[in-house]
Amino acid sequence: MKDMENGGIKMSKEPIKAVIDRCRFRIDRALDCNIADVIRLIEETEAAQYKNKNTASYPVWHGYGSGD
Numbered sequence: 193m194k195d196m197e198n199g200g201i202k203m204s205k206e207p208i209k210a211v212i213d214r215c216r217f218r219i220d221r222a223l224d225c226n227i228a229d230v231i232r233l234i235e236e237t238e239a240a241q242y243k244n245k246n247t248a249s250y251p252v253w254h255g256y257g258s259g260d
Contacts, residue, residue, distance in 0.1 A: 212238065 204211075212234050219227050 208237070208241065 215230065215234060219225070219230055
């Protein structure tokens with residue numbers, strides 16, 4: 193699963209939700225990692241994903257003022 197163009201790691205086309213769920217599953221069973229840091233990263237990713245979905249319905253010029 194090595195790919196030299198991506199720094200030696202081949203990126204999967206798997207949905208990010210599946211990756212997050214798998215990480216949470218592994219974290220719950222891991223003994224040697226800083227779980228708080230990993231959980232924070234997951235939560236930040238989920239929050240950013242939610243934010244991107246909410247702003248997608250706004251027009252491109254949203255947030256630039258009224259144009260007056």
